[in-house]
Amino acid sequence: MSPRTVxxxxxxxxxxxxxxxxxxxxxxxGCPTALFDSDGAQLERAAAWIRSQQDGPWRPRVCDSLPQAxxxxxxxxxxxxxxxxxxxxxxxxxxxxxxPDTVLASSTSAFDMSDIARDVEHPQRCVVAxxxxxxxxxxxxxxxxxxxxxxAVVQDTLQFLxxxxxxxxxxxxxxxxxxxxxxxxxxxxxxxxxxDAGVADVEAIDTVxxxxxxxxxxxxxxxxxxxANNDDGARAYFGxxxxxxxxxxxxxxxxxxxxxxxxxxxxxxxxxxxxxTSREQVRGWRDRMVVEIRRLKAENPLHEEQEQRL
Amino acid sequence: MSPRTVxxxxxxxxxxxxxxxxxxxxxxxGCPTALFDSDGAQLERAAAWIRSQQDGPWRPRVCDSLPQAxxxxxxxxxxxxxxxxxxxxxxxxxxxxxxPDTVLASSTSAFDMSDIARDVEHPQRCVVAxxxxxxxxxxxxxxxxxxxxxxAVVQDTLQFLxxxxxxxxxxxxxxxxxxxxxxxxxxxxxxxxxxDAGVADVEAIDTVxxxxxxxxxxxxxxxxxxxANNDDGARAYFGxxxxxxxxxxxxxxxxxxxxxxxxxxxxxxxxxxxxxTSREQVRGWRDRMVVEIRRLKAENPLHEEQEQRL
Numbered sequence: 001m002s003p004r005t006v007x008x009x010x011x012x013x014x015x016x017x018x019x020x021x022x023x024x025x026x027x028x029x030g031c032p033t034a035l036f037d038s039d040g041a042q043l044e045r046a047a048a049w050i051r052s053q054q055d056g057p058w059r060p061r062v063c064d065s066l067p068q069a070x071x072x073x074x075x076x077x078x079x080x081x082x083x084x085x086x087x088x089x090x091x092x093x094x095x096x097x098x099x100p101d102t103v104l105a106s107s108t109s110a111f112d113m114s115d116i117a118r119d120v121e122h123p124q125r126c127v128v129a130x131x132x133x134x135x136x137x138x139x140x141x142x143x144x145x146x147x148x149x150x151x152a153v154v155q156d157t158l159q160f161l162x163x164x165x166x167x168x169x170x171x172x173x174x175x176x177x178x179x180x181x182x183x184x185x186x187x188x189x190x191x192x193x194x195x196d197a198g199v200a201d202v203e204a205i206d207t208v209x210x211x212x213x214x215x216x217x218x219x220x221x222x223x224x225x226x227x228a229n230n231d232d233g234a235r236a237y238f239g240x241x242x243x244x245x246x247x248x249x250x251x252x253x254x255x256x257x258x259x260x261x262x263x264x265x266x267x268x269x270x271x272x273x274x275x276x277t278s279r280e281q282v283r284g285w286r287d288r289m290v291v292e293i294r295r296l297k298a299e300n301p302l303h304e305e306q307e308q309r310l
Numbered sequence: 311m312s313p314r315t316v317x318x319x320x321x322x323x324x325x326x327x328x329x330x331x332x333x334x335x336x337x338x339x340g341c342p343t344a345l346f347d348s349d350g351a352q353l354e355r356a357a358a359w360i361r362s363q364q365d366g367p368w369r370p371r372v373c374d375s376l377p378q379a380x381x382x383x384x385x386x387x388x389x390x391x392x393x394x395x396x397x398x399x400x401x402x403x404x405x406x407x408x409x410p411d412t413v414l415a416s417s418t419s420a421f422d423m424s425d426i427a428r429d430v431e432h433p434q435r436c437v438v439a440x441x442x443x444x445x446x447x448x449x450x451x452x453x454x455x456x457x458x459x460x461x462a463v464v465q466d467t468l469q470f471l472x473x474x475x476x477x478x479x480x481x482x483x484x485x486x487x488x489x490x491x492x493x494x495x496x497x498x499x500x501x502x503x504x505x506d507a508g509v510a511d512v513e514a515i516d517t518v519x520x521x522x523x524x525x526x527x528x529x530x531x532x533x534x535x536x537x538a539n540n541d542d543g544a545r546a547y548f549g550x551x552x553x554x555x556x557x558x559x560x561x562x563x564x565x566x567x568x569x570x571x572x573x574x575x576x577x578x579x580x581x582x583x584x585x586x587t588s589r590e591q592v593r594g595w596r597d598r599m600v601v602e603i604r605r606l607k608a609e610n611p612l613h614e615e616q617e618q619r620l
Contacts, residue, residue: 110554132522133539140522167521169514177558179510179518184532186500187493189559191532200489204479206531208489211477212442212450214527215600220592221516221524222494222501227580228592229443235577242568244420248487249499249566255559258552267545270537277613282530282538285612290525292610296602302595303587 006163007031011069012060013094014079015039015046018107021134022077024050027058028136029164035060036069070097075160077129078106087116095120103153103160105129109181112174113146123148127157128171130178135166137287139294142178144171193253196262202269218293316473317341321379322370323404324389325349325356328417331444332387334360337368338446339474345370346379380407385470387439388416397426405430413463413470415439419491422484423456433458437467438481440488445476447597449604452488454481503563506572512579528603 010026012019015037026033027050035050037043047062063069070076076098080090087108094104095117104126106116117123127145132138141161145154154170161168171179191205200208216225223234230237238245256262274282320336322329325347336343337360345360347353357372373379380386386408390400397418404414405427414436416426427433437455442448451471455464464480471478481489501515510518526535533544540547548555566572584592 138522138525140518142518167517169510169517171510171514172508175504175507175509176561179504179515180522181558182500182504182562183497183515183518184523185555185558186496186562188532188536189562190492190496194485194489194492197485198482199485200479200481202533204481205489205493206534207477207479208450208452208493209527209531210529210534212448212490213494214524214529214531215448215603216596217519217524218528218603219520219524219596219599221519222498223512223576223580224516224520224583224592226498227577227584228589228596231589233577233589234580235573238568238573238576239570242573245495246565246568248491248495251486252492252496252499255556258548258556260549263545263548263552266533266548267537267543270533270544273534274537275613279538279541279543282534282612285610286526286529286538289529289606289610292606293525293528293603296599296606300595300599300602302592303585 006160008074008160009072010034011036011063011073011076011098012079013037013066013069013076013090014081014107015043016079018131018133018135019077019079020046020049021136022079022107022131023060024053024058024136025164025166026077027060028055031075031164032072033060034063034069034071034073036063036066040064066093067097070094070099070102073098073102075103075157076105078104078108082108082110084111084115087111088119091116091126092119095122095126101125103127103157105157107131109178110176113144113149114174115146117146117148124150125153127153129157129161129168130180131166132180134287137290139165139167140180141166141168142171142180143168144174144178146174189255190252192256192258192262192266195266196256197253202266203273206273219297316470318384318470319382320344321346321373321383321386321408322389323347323376323379323386323400324391324417325353326389328441328443328445329387329389330356330359331446332389332417332441333370334363334368334446335474335476336387337370338365341385341474342382343370344373344379344381344383346373346376350374376403377407380404380409380412383408383412385413385467386415388414388418392418392420394421394425397421398429401426401436402429405432405436411435413437413467415467417441419488420486423454423459424484425456427456427458434460435463437463439467439471439478440490441476442490444597447600449475449477450490451476451478452481452490453478454484454488456484499565500562502566502568502572502576505576506566507563512576513583516583529607 007030010031011034012023013036023033023035050058100122106128113128117126130142158168226237227234317340320341321344322333323346333343333345360368410432423438427436440452468478536547537544
């Protein structure tokens, strides 16, 4: 990563939970970062949260207008509400206010940039950069363009986000739910099916992931796990049991009803498992532990090139 | 955990990769452990591997006959090849050689104990205890009985395996692939679909899991993740977006062809991503890192009761 890539003036538009977390990512990487939200109270809360971070001091430029936030910005991270009409309106406004070569990135988890940038004069600089919540803790970002996005802008966004310490991945085309939520809900669907079919309860299923699959997946993705499972790699692993795997995949459960009674059952079992620990304590613990796992991996790189990059 | 539960004479039957790893689990917990394999060379390799562990010295009782291994055993972990006829034959032999109140546990990842114990005189003490490979690194174990298994034996097996440091979970009935492989292949199926559909390449999909989903799943299972995602928990999280979730789950991909060309494509992309790092290096790194993540979690328990247990 070159310093030139990293130190780039950034504007974060929308100061909710995702926006304030993105602002922290950019500030920690040394980027001067403007922060704007049309809701002044939300903007103040976000700025206070950023200033309260122990590893600071982090000082966003708090802006009370969109044009003010756009001043000098080379990269804009849009974090508005997930409603298409709102995103379209916001992108038209960003496009009008920002210098024409400023990258306009959306945090959307749902929409196609071809739709978001429908009313925009410079769609070539509009790109999706979908983070996991919260991006200052979990590094992966799904990056993809719309039909009119310039390939160079997609590449530049990948490089910039890598430069600020995230783990961006390229999606080659739009698909409902992108990659992350599709993989997540493939597993969640089967988890719900197993619960519904009376095979295991919520805590047993969560334990199988937390003390089994998740321990490996924090280190190796699903393909790399298959590759490591056999001395001769994924060829031998998948190839040696093709019929068993196909049979298993064909027997996976359908989409559950997800009605009120089923959701209530899941929630009650979760309440029991959580006991007297609050959700805020769970989240705080999860965030601290994710940071520690990332530190562990950074200090013990698998590949030489990772060592050089980190 | 009481010392009485833990220190129990164990016999491991089958000394392949899973068997030798199980033996290490029991030896580390202080259980006198007999090891038998009908293949003398495999038995010797396994014993040498166990003795070579740095945190030892671990000394299994190496037995050259099944009756010798059964002498005094209170718990038997069967780790033979995954062929039903072989397992049936082996369980009949174990049942004949072991004292009638000895628990006979199978490491099978595929078969129903109702079938395995078909020819057994004392089926009430026969139970499935399916580990993740390797059990001395990854702690989860799927425990379930067959139609004739005594419920007390299932409970005792859960308690014993918890006592030796594993994370056993109860499956309330048999289902093809159990819980772990069904969840794994639900995600793998969608990963293959996204690759096949040209949405992302192998390394991008692996990165989404490794630097995104897996970081959370090493700490919280899929239901607990949903609970933590919303201030008001899983009720609000699932309930607030029911239509979106159902739509997403309904659009997940079908089972891929998994033909030779597709497997070859996956394998080639994995070879490129792995570069000059050997599979043995990947596995060694993975095992060391899983141990470190487990240490991190044990030293920073989320709940009070975990702290007391660990």
